[in-house]
Amino acid sequence: MDKKSPIRITLTTRDETVTITQWVYSTLRHAVMNGQILPGRALTIRELASILDVSPMPVREALRQLAAENALEIQGNRRVMVPRMTAMKFNELCEARITLESHAAARALPYIDKERLQLLIALDKEIDQAHDEGDLEQITVRNQRFHRTLYTSNPHQITLPLIESLWLQLGPFMRLANSKLEEHYTIDRHNEALQAIERKDALALQIAITADIREGFAFAGTPELLHSFIEESASA
Amino acid sequence: MDKKSPIRITLTTRDETVTITQWVYSTLRHAVMNGQILPGRALTIRELASILDVSPMPVREALRQLAAENALEIQGNRRVMVPRMTAMKFNELCEARITLESHAAARALPYIDKERLQLLIALDKEIDQAHDEGDLEQITVRNQRFHRTLYTSNPHQITLPLIESLWLQLGPFMRLANSKLEEHYTIDRHNEALQAIERKDALALQIAITADIREGFAFAGTPELLHSFIEESASA
DNA sequence: CATCTATTTTTGTGATCACAAAAACTTGCT
DNA sequence: AGCAAGTTTTTGTGATCACAAAAATAGATG
Numbered sequence: 001m002d003k004k005s006p007i008r009i010t011l012t013t014r015d016e017t018v019t020i021t022q023w024v025y026s027t028l029r030h031a032v033m034n035g036q037i038l039p040g041r042a043l044t045i046r047e048l049a050s051i052l053d054v055s056p057m058p059v060r061e062a063l064r065q066l067a068a069e070n071a072l073e074i075q076g077n078r079r080v081m082v083p084r085m086t087a088m089k090f091n092e093l094c095e096a097r098i099t100l101e102s103h104a105a106a107r108a109l110p111y112i113d114k115e116r117l118q119l120l121i122a123l124d125k126e127i128d129q130a131h132d133e134g135d136l137e138q139i140t141v142r143n144q145r146f147h148r149t150l151y152t153s154n155p156h157q158i159t160l161p162l163i164e165s166l167w168l169q170l171g172p173f174m175r176l177a178n179s180k181l182e183e184h185y186t187i188d189r190h191n192e193a194l195q196a197i198e199r200k201d202a203l204a205l206q207i208a209i210t211a212d213i214r215e216g217f218a219f220a221g222t223p224e225l226l227h228s229f230i231e232e233s234a235s236a
Numbered sequence: 237m238d239k240k241s242p243i244r245i246t247l248t249t250r251d252e253t254v255t256i257t258q259w260v261y262s263t264l265r266h267a268v269m270n271g272q273i274l275p276g277r278a279l280t281i282r283e284l285a286s287i288l289d290v291s292p293m294p295v296r297e298a299l300r301q302l303a304a305e306n307a308l309e310i311q312g313n314r315r316v317m318v319p320r321m322t323a324m325k326f327n328e329l330c331e332a333r334i335t336l337e338s339h340a341a342a343r344a345l346p347y348i349d350k351e352r353l354q355l356l357i358a359l360d361k362e363i364d365q366a367h368d369e370g371d372l373e374q375i376t377v378r379n380q381r382f383h384r385t386l387y388t389s390n391p392h393q394i395t396l397p398l399i400e401s402l403w404l405q406l407g408p409f410m411r412l413a414n415s416k417l418e419e420h421y422t423i424d425r426h427n428e429a430l431q432a433i434e435r436k437d438a439l440a441l442q443i444a445i446t447a448d449i450r451e452g453f454a455f456a457g458t459p460e461l462l463h464s465f466i467e468e469s470a471s472a
Numbered sequence: 473c474a475t476c477t478a479t480t481t482t483t484g485t486g487a488t489c490a491c492a493a494a495a496a497c498t499t500g501c502t
Numbered sequence: 503a504g505c506a507a508g509t510t511t512t513t514g515t516g517a518t519c520a521c522a523a524a525a526a527t528a529g530a531t532g
Contacts, residue, residue, distance in 0.1 A: 019485065044513065057486050060514085064297055068304035070397055077494070078514055088392040092343065096395050099339040100332075107331065156324040158405070159332050161306055162398045169394070255515065280483065293516050296484085313524070314484055475532080482525070488518085495512070502505085 007043075009036055009051060020054055025062040027052065032071050032082060034137075035172035039082040043072070069161075071168040085173060097166050098213050100159055101147065102206035105193075108154040109202050116153050117197055123149055124190045140174060146190065188212055243279075245272055245287060256290055261298040263288065268307050268318060270373075271408035275318040279308070305397075307404040321409060333402050334449050336395055337383065338442035341429075344390040345438050352389050353433055359385055360426045376410060382426065424448055 009031045014023040028048070031037050045063065049056045063080050066072045073083040112120075123146045130138035144167065151160055167174070189212035196204035245267045250259040264284070267273050281299065285292045299316050302308045309319040348356075359382045366374035380403065387396055403410070425448035432440035 021485075046513070055487050056514095057488090061297070061300055061485095064301055065304045068301045070394075079494090086392070089394060092390075092392050092394045095343065096336075096339065096398075099335060100398075103332065103335040107328070154328075156322070156328050158306075158325060158328045158402075162332075162336075162401065165398065257515075282483070291517050292484095293518090297515095315524090473532105476530085478527100478529075480525105480527070483523085485521085485523100487520085490517085491515085493513085493515100495510100497511080498507105498509070500505105500507085502503105 005038065005041060007037055007051060021058040021061045024052055024054060024058045025065055028062055028066060029071065033168060033171035037082050039084045039172060041081055043080045069165050069168060082172065090173065093166055093170050094213065094217055098210050100163050100166065101213060102209045104151040104157065104159045104163060105205050105209045106202045108151050108157065109197065109200065109205055111153045111155065112197055120146065120149060121194060124194065189215065241274065241277060243273060243287060257294040257297045260288055260290060260294045261301055264298055264302060265307065268302065269404060269407035273318050275320045275408060277317055279316045305401050305404060318408065326409065329402055329406050330449065330453055334446050336399055336402065337449060338445045340387040340393065340395045340399060341441050341445045342438045344387050344393065345433065345436065345441060347389045347391065348433055356382065356385060357430060360430065425451065
């Protein structure tokens with residue numbers, strides 16, 4: 001049944017209030033974001049349907065949606081796969097993140113009141129906690145929650161879907177970033193960001209966000225390291 | 237059959253090499269981009285299927301894809317519509333365009349050789365031509381082609397899908413922008429951009445792109461005008 | 473006339489089927 | 503063994519059906 005590498009997807013019990021398509025979507029999204037499906041691996045509707053124990057229809061819709069978000073790639077053959085990564089593309093994705101996210105942060109700043117700042121401080125504490133416990137998965141989740149909460153402070157914000165698309169594309173590699181992060185013992189720049197928010201200093205906030213993102217991928221700054229794990233996913 | 241306002245969609249003959257879903261997708265995309273479907277109007281799968289004379293299936297897939305690109309909005313009711321616009325959201329979309337597109341332009345600059353520059357110059361001439369002929373539709377089309385060609389000069393570029401998502405969200409209102417543009421006789425900033433490219437001056441290029449985008453929506457700078465045509469689309 | 477309730481219709485979701493195209497596999501030849 | 507042609511299987515696409523939920527309509531009641 002499994003010709004190539006067997007796909008191992010974490011299954012969560014489905015909330016009954018949610019459509020099957022939505023459940024399949026978030027399941028596959030999570031799998032992509034955590035690098036559970038290696039780039040280049042051909043995904044077929046029926047195979048995924050059988051793994052998730054649903055009919056092909058919801059899988060079809062979820063795949064199309066993920067492809068529209070650039071999380072998956074539809075080849076000319078109409079075949080779907082996780083896009084392969086290149087060093088140049090990786091770099092472009094990081095730079096795009098920096099540009100978009102510092103923009104979103106600056107535009108959110110005027111809307112952050114005292115209680116929202118307290119919320120952000122609390123979320124930052126939770127990241128440190130996950131860090132202490134060495135829970136890599138939770139570090140990623142809570143880090144994303146921190147950024148998402150910051151940007152959505154702006155009630156008219158429209159960039160989050162674009163930012164999440166970038167996260168999805170970097171997803172499989174964020175995971176590795178965090179695993180290396182253990183060694184490097186990187187301290188994030190969230191404190192700097194929080195102080196900038198308190199001072200209502202937009203420029204300082206942008207600088208902090210930029211540094212936070214850049215240092216998060218600092219491990220990839222050494223070309224050999226970057227290359228090594230891009231090659232790792234080059235298996236057809 | 238048509239309870240609300242009748243939907244008028246420009247139909248193109250379908251290329252046989254392309255799937256029905258793809259044809260439906262680009263047809264609907266074009267309709268949204270040109271404001272042929274007014275915001276707030278509820279779209280049903282079967283109605284569109286009958287208008288386009290296809291089975292419900294391709295429409296279903298196309299709608300989901302457009303929703304994933306933020307061109308359409310799925311409400312809690314599972315009902316699909318073109319999102320309504322607000323003045324604040326309009327402003328956010330413009331600012332996001334400026335940030336993303338000047339980023340994309342700067343990152344493309346190193347890859348623009350002499351012949352690509354010539355191509356851009358030719359495309360710019362075509363815009364002037366459409367301008368002389370007073371063809372509003374072609375002005376928009378060719379203007380987008382100019383920008384797209386500029387950004388895709390970077391072979392590793394990954395921001396175009398995000399930029400196109402913003403174009404789609406502004407789509408219904410770009411049309412009005414251009415209609416007002418007739419009166420204002422706006423001169424675009426493409427010449428400035430082209431000169432900056434020739435000098436390999438990234439900052440000047442970003443300034444030109446920023447001005448080009450901002451002036452394209454300058455008409456909306458007067459709050460009463462902006463408000464007037466946003467209200468225009470407020471009909472449920 | 474307005475407002476709530478019951479009934480009918482419409483709609484999205486998901487399942488299943490048919491079919492042509494693409495892969496994968498088998499076979500035969502050098 | 504290496505490779506090309508033919509065969510079988512698998513796959514995405516699109517059509518159609520069933521069903522529960524939502525919306526529209528009709529009716530009744532104040």
